[in-house]
Amino acid sequence: MENQVKTNTEQKEQQLKKLSKMSMIRALLPIAGLIVVFLVFNVLTNFRMMNNMSLVLSQVYVTMIAATGVFFIMTMGGLDFSQGSILGIASIVVCMLSKISIPLAIVGGIAAGAAIGAINGYFYVCRKIKSFIVTICTMFLFRGFIKYLTTNAPVTGSALLINYDSTALKVTCTVVVLVIGFVLFRFTKFGTYLKAIGAGEKAAMFSGIRTDKMKFLIYVLAGAITGFAAFINVIKVGSVTSSGGNQLETQILIALVLGGMPISGGAKVRFENIIVGSLLYIVLNSGLTMMGFSTQMMQLIQGVVFLVFVAVFADRQSLQVIK
Amino acid sequence: MGSKKLSGSTKGYLILLGLVVLSWGIFKVLSPHNFGSAANMLNYFQASLIATVGAVGFYFVMVMGMFDFSIGANIMLSAIVGCVFATKFNLGYVGLIAGCIICGAIVGVLNGIFYVKLRIPSMIVTTGLALIYESVANYIAGGVEQTLPANLRMFGQMPGDIILAVLACVAAYIFLNYTKIGTYTYAIGSNEFVAKNMGIDVNKYKVLAFILSGAFLGVMAILTISYGSSMVAVTGMASMSRNFVPTMGCFFGLAFKKYGMPLQAIVIGEFVINIIFFGFIALGAPTAIQDVITGLALLIIITLTTKVTKGEIVK
């Protein structure tokens, strides 16, 4: 009897070790996927992708920066569909202020993004409305503002902005945001708190986390980060039209999910999800474009590839109910 | 004094009718000449019907806690298929109705099956599938707008549109209140585990909800193309912009679920949004501001109907 118990626990230990190994592998799967996809496209396009890496990457910066904020939101179990409108509004602010001074424009963009984030946060946290309802409403609302502000002409920024459009600056900004995000997430209590809120908000609250304050601030932070991304956007684009930032939210969602992020957040998220996901998204997109498919065919392939990737990467064990 | 304990649905109706009267009153005062006559109101109501039908169907999916990003793609694809059936295959109204509804339902089946079988969150699955539907719609349409000839546009005007929409809403009402599907929809939405233990085939009913929703979106497609007369197959997720109006209607339904009158709330809610929308047009406000108003109005109405309970967990 005693013996049996012992072997039982040993077995169990092994099984658990196996399980944790499995989850390790699962976490590595998107990275492997990224590498494979990258190689496949390079072979198919005669390594043109490799040769033009800086061009391919130039589309990743805004998505990746904005995804960092959304990553935090999703970690704690929320959603944000207003990101595109935030980028649009913040870009307009950056454009307008850039005529006065560039640093002011950056600060203004961040402030505008943070303000919209605060509005999201207010309705979500203080009025207890589901985050996707709130953010879909604000997405609509601010899209209206963008259209209004661009009715007579696109909002153009100062001509000086273009001087900032260098790969070095964009890379630096992205890396800075990512590194700060990573350090915060991984090496301070901030990350643990976020994960705890995502994994069990009530228990998190009873462990002394000011969950409401935290949730509110994260929405503000995500808004601010996207407001900063607006600067990177504007130095390249130079102006904002009524569709500025359109569908950024969907891109971010797809990117994060491709990166292996569980949509319900919680303890299983990894910071790599942002980087791997954004890169995977861009590589897939650029790769398919380079292959020279027609739009329809490309979209068909995109849809299938996306579903296949998610079906393979998704960690269903941790989700008991999949909504 | 006496009305201290109003029944839930009475309260709900009072709130909604109050909103109708309030929004009508405000704009009538501000713009008495070109707003709010009985004929105008009928027009506004008609304009609200299209989204109402979609929202009413989508409610089944939403109540179960799932989401659908392929609404717009579904409407687009169904409208194109219906139009092709009606015109290219010369099937007339039969083709239009059958084409749209069957196509919508098939899209629903696909959404449901992929969601259930792949076990991926519905939000993600439907995003991926929306890409595919758009592309398929484009292959069918071949880059030409599909135009419904004037003699097939009965559902774009009085009384055809009202009849179709009323039929659809009644059907939804019956499904929700007088069939097992309705009960099980709420059961699954409330607690999937318990529902499963009660012997409910959760997956089957999830797929059914998607099919229902899809078929109603098919009806919405009929109304849409009959109203606008043509449909073009866009790509690059541009169809997503069609998602939001039905979704917002659904939010009304969710907000008023606790009063026991979700479908009615969707109907009246969409009407209110349209009253406000046309009110602003009558005032000559720029169109862009109307999006702002729509978003804001919805947010405020939901805020007013949501009771804030401290410590409640909302995701």
Added chain:
Amino acid sequence: MSEVRLQVKNLCKSFGITKAVQNVSFNVNKGEVHALIGENGSGKSTLTNMLTGIYSIDSGTFVLDGKEIHPKNQVEANEEGVSIIVQELGTLSGLTVAENIFLGHEDRFVHFGIKNTNAMNKEATELLHKYGFDRIKASDIIDNYNFEDRKLVEIVKATYFDPKIVVIDETTTALSQEGREELYKHMNRIRESGNTVIFISHDLPEILDKSDTITILRDGVYIDTVKSADVNEDDLKRLMVGREVSGDYYRADYGEKVSDEVVLSVKDVTVPGLIEDVSFDLHKGEILGFGGLSESGMHEIGKAIFGASYDRTGKVVLADGTEINDIPTAIKHSIAYTSKDRDNESVVLNQSIGDNICLPSLDDLANKAHMLNDKKLKEFSNKFAKQMSVKMVNVDQFVSDLSGGNKQKVVLARWIGKDSDIVVLDSPTRGIDIKVKQDIYQLMNQMRKNGKSIIMISEELMELIGMCDRIIIMKDGKLSGELERSPELDENSLITMMV
């Protein structure tokens, strides 16, 4: 004389490597209340869940009235004449009372695909009337009713069709005295009508009082079936645990003087609808117990102290004058709290043991630059998990994988790690077996000796009597009496104050 109703034959069920039920065989008779007991995780629920189609059977059979049954879900089980009232909440919000009662059996009211709601409501109303639950209205949304009434609806749901066997799985812990009486009444009625109740409970006196026959399981293995009349509590404990369990796992000391030093005072605390104008002091090194019926408001006391109750008025003040109004302040001033609702309010289920233990202590563990060090965190959580002897593979394991008792240990490890001076324990031994209980009592005693102050809120009167220096009894949201520690104290003296 009694006829066999159900034969359980060589039943087995494993979850992965956990052998939950191993080759279990026994008989259940007609017209009896047949109790099923055993420690946590001994396989009781697994067994009855197989009987009612919630779990599939690995091997073995159930023979009901001579016929093998293999229900695939609850509805099929109902058709065979078996129903269950589950441990957790079994009603669905958003549905009406009638819809809940007939869930899965709507077909009776469906003609040509259309459900006849009126007929359904009418029948439900009649049933509710028959059961004497007239205040519950069939057409109301179930959300309008509290937990207790919802359980009553479940009783109707599970028994209205006169099933041959009704399984009642730890339902009583969720019910107030009143609700329990209601339940007992119906158990009796079922027995009298010649049908059978399978009754699962951890409350041994209740088992002895209400059941005719008792089957004991241990670690998924069948141990014995005995007549209630032939055994006493100690016999049952021995059978359950497999060795002699001494009765003295409570603290043994009496007459020790508690310090006069007040560490925390609760002044005129009111939480609308729950507690009213409550005031008391907690002393250093004291274990202060709170007893009462489940609805008496005693659970809210813990939350009120911890700053976790909303709409609270009145004051909770520490010795140094600090007022506690929210959780972070409470934790910062060395107050710890374990909730009755362990899975929702105590542990973050889908997070690792390590993170759970470190969560409130992260500020202390961070360096001057607010940076955390993985190694340090791991050492910290390992240390306290080991100290609490949490059964785990490592601290990276998710809490959701742990058994109830081990989850509780994780919660305690967290607060020991935080080195809290005031510890509020709400139902610390709820749903926990004797071994772990013993550990927890020893720990409390140790903490007391180290000068910590403990508030213990419990529905188990024996542990209050056994552990507390002082017991406050609550009734209808108010303090209704206070008792000092003494060997003479017995349950009756508490109960008279409670009801």
Added chain:
Amino acid sequence: GGSKDTTTADSSSSAATETPAAATDNKDIKIGVSIWSSTDVLGSQCKLILDEAAKALGVQVQYVDQGHVSEKVTASVEQLVAAGCQGIIICNSSDTEMTSAIKTCNDNKVYLAQFFRVISKDNSADIYQMATDSAYYIGAVHEDEPANGEELVNILLEKGDRNIGLIGWEQGDATWLGRWEGYKAGVEKWNEANPDDKATLSEPQYAGTTSEGGSKAAEALMAADPNLDALIPAGGGGDPLQGAIAAVERAGKTQDIDIVSTDFLPDLGERLENGSMAGESGGHYCDPLIAFMMVYNAIKGNYTDFAGKFEDVPFPYLYVSSADDYKAYEQYFVDQLPYTDEELVAMSELDLAGLKEAAAKVSIEDAAARAGK
């Protein structure tokens, strides 16, 4: 799929520029098209003629749909460059996007021409200068939108319409703004000349690019002004126009409200006959063809020295205001493409001045004449 090119194609982006003259084989030439959508009505017409031209010349084309979202417009240029295009034609949405586009092309030595669009010399002087200075930016093929707008308004005014409702598609879209300017100018001129018989132009309603949007906008305009006697759905791919017509029909005002627009409908002839349409301008789907030819010739080394130059190529609209007009249009622009393969090859061999001339000449008569010979 165009991924079968050999290794020569890979280094082509640089090879093309170092030795521009005729060194490039046609099959290695890849021209990128950055377009709002290659799948909607106007977009697929453009694609049709571009594909035909590419086939005739034996070059590859590659499309990227950017939906006129600024970020995507600039990204599309990068994607096309990365895909190995040696030349790109682009329909951007705002002038400022061209800064990044030109920069990307300069950096990678890829030729660039605009279609349907031109950088505004007055409003975006800096960008215009940058384009002029660039050795890779060739020029722009574009319609005179204000003139187009004025022309359409005049058709209405001459029909006696005085209360004109305006339906735009996307706020701030450059083409729309140009047309709007024209409508306003037309009405202003009329009012100056006829102070006693003034015309009014409504504030625009925006329809997006859907037919329901058009319907709703038209209904709103009709509701807001009961005396409305004319509608201009300014564009948006044809769907808003369809919707607006449907709304007018539904309201039973077909005879009372005249409609003009800039998107051709499949049943335009019928509509001009029964009065549900008063006039149309269109035929502009050949515009990208000219840009394509410019880029093609630049790659081939036939056109050179773009630094310091800005090739401004105006492209005429075709106006159709009677059923007969439309019949001819339908014959030469709908049922068949206006140019045969040989004509396309011939066009590619024109010099720049010749090409400009060919562009200016595009008309129904011209197509008829060429088809007749």
